[in-house]
Amino acid sequence: MAKRVGIEVSLAIGEAVKLANADVVAAYPITPQTHIVEHLAELVANGELDAKYIPVESEHSAMSTCLGSSAVGARTFTATAGQGLELMHEVLYVASSMRLPMVMAVANRALSSPLSVWGDQSDVMAVRDTGWIQLFVENGQETVDNVLCAFRIGEDPRVLLPVMVHLDGFYLSHMIEPVLFPEQSQVDEFLPPFKYPLPLHPDRPVTMGAFAMPVIYSEAKKAQEVNLEAAKKVVLECWGEFGKLFGRHYSPVEHYRSDDAKVLLLTLGSFSETAMTAVDKMRGEGGEVGLVRLRLWRPFPFAEIRQAVRNAEVLIVLDKSISFGGPGGPVCSEVRSALYGEDKRPKVIGFVGGLGGRDITPAGFEEIVNKGIEISQKGSDKEFEIYGVRE
């Protein structure tokens, strides 16, 4: 029987990685991700997880080490946050371009300066285009489930890509939540052993990460793009299979009381759960408000987003990061762009909020919705609003 335990979500990730029987963990501690790698170091030191734990001197080295370990066919895990993710930046492209599967939990954090260790999604958005599969989770159970799914998706022979599991730093990483852990035998059934088709091995030499002249680089990038796009099918399959085995269901775009909603709010990450409370209250007062939550960030679920919002009149998108000098938030601009060619589409209103650990309460979400409705009616001379900022 699966057991339900109260556990800090960071530690639960360590337990999930143990259930996945990872071979290598290479990581550098950074707030708010530290508890994840601390717990894994303990599990390895105690002999509970038979893996190689490689302490490194930086996140750049952590990611580089993961390249090597995935390249020999070892199941690989790492975790980071904020500045650490940025320090990995160039190596992130190498992992996806070389098609090396690994799973990375990112405890989403704001970027300096001013220095902030608190949560927002600026770090994610800066690595948006690195070619990784990227999933968002909202609570402890989803985190554990999707860490397991991430291994299966990334290591699928049709995919072979690294996967980021994004969880809000502190808001989620440091919460103690009830989590249902599957039995080892169930995980073993769900997650087949990792077999890299062309591993580094002395008996069968290969060259990885060679250089490409202009005559072949475009072809390499097209192959990569087609592969990432095609990974969506495997993501859906994996979540389908997970649902059958464990009874918990995941989709690229999820809905909450959105069917007949004239006004939709779109969020990603753990703030979605707070937004649901706000939606319930507004529904109770007769508001025709619903919520759409984006779970699959890359590859971007164009069809599902279009379908999810087509009947709404107003779509309010909350970004937890700014694209400086640009259209406000990356999520808003992508959603707006996905809808641009549609004949029937809602007005898209962008908000930026929750920066650097600033909380948004249910009342705050209500305020965002009301302000969004007002802007949709009266218009605005701004590309986006920053919610809650003192003027």
Place this chain on the structure above:
Amino acid sequence: MTKPEGELTWKDINIGAIVTEPGNASQYKTGDWRSERPIFDSEKCIKCGICYIFCPEGCIGQNDEGYFEANLFYCKGCGICARECWPGAINMVPEEG
């Protein structure tokens, strides 16, 4: 390599552009980079082999008569052989066109 690189489509590329054929860098024509080519004068050449020793590309070898010459498929035209050849048997001349 089954096809020259310029004929490969994106579908022909191995996962992660992994190269599975060891040593296929030998198919890469670095001679394309050359703006000057070395001309070897057998009248002056004393077959000492200093050009062979200094060639950073390893593309200089001896012909049947023992004279040294560059393999122009690989020679990048750096001119080190001409600089080091103390009898002055190697002359760098511009590539035409």
